[in-house]
Amino acid sequence: MEGIEGDYLEDIIQIQKIIDKSENFVFFTGAGISRESGIPTFRDKDGLWKKYDPAKLASHSAFISNPELVWDFFYSRQRLVCQAECNDAHTAIGRFENTRPENSHVITQNIDRLHQRGGSQNVIELHGNIFGMVCLACGKRKQYDYFDFFNNFSEEKIPTCPGCDNILKPDVVLFEEPLPQDAWIQAIRLSSECDIMFVIGTSLNVSPANTLPYHAVKNHAVLVEINPNVTEMTSLMDFSIRASASKILTKILCVA
CATH class of the missing domain: 3.40.50.1220 (TPP-binding domain)
Structure with a gap:
């Protein structure tokens, strides 16, 4: 060795x-x-939180106030993970x-x-995990797989709940969430x-x-x-x- x-x-x-x-x-x-x-880490010297503000991209309040920005961030993460091994x-x-x-x-x-x-x-x-979805309005959850995630969702559009048409959230624990x-x-x-x-x-x-x-x-x-x-x-x-x-x-x- x-x-x-x-x-x-x-x-x-x-x-x-x-x-x-x-x-x-x-x-x-x-x-x-x-x-x-x-997959970049979060807190190392080159980590994501050195480049981006988690309060703006990965917090519950950010998702409520600006879901488009939060989804832009998560779509980029999902695409990266889909391509990873x-x-x-x-x-x-x-x-x-x-x-x-x-x-x-x-x-x-x-x-x-x-x-x-x-x-x-x-x-x-x-x-949680980045390929799960949850509706904060009706509580509906659904799990997707990395290999067909983007067959179900488009990066050009925020995903909405098929049951109540409210915006879906990635089923991950954001800052400010338990x-x-x-x-x-x-x-x-x-x-x-x-x-x-x-x-x-x-x-x-x-x-x-x-x-x-x-x-x-x-x-x-x-x-x-x-x-x-x-x-x-x-x-x-x-x-x-x-x-x-x-x-x-x-x-x-x-x-x-």
């Missing part, structure tokens, strides 16, 4: 031994895991989950659905029961999602951070690996 994986060879071996003795696994992921798929980190997690379908779960802050494209089925989406309670309750339960939590590509700056590692700690779970950058919770981790998730996870999880 050469390169950066070799630098962490001892950690990899120790983590693999812990995996062999563990039963319940959580992969807690943020925007960094999708960066290698060409899941990377080796997504597929490594998906293959690992398939060997332990009852005991391995992904809790993600991402809205791109790349985990599902990588083979994961046990995915809790804390912030997390979906069912997903949040499930995330807390899984974090509180896991034996090992992989914390991958998240800055751990967003509340309340950043409290999930503490629930894992209360269960004496092992925390493995995979992130090129130091985070606010690095000191909490049992292992911190400064490497590409797509390169290191294939080694740790022993999947090709």
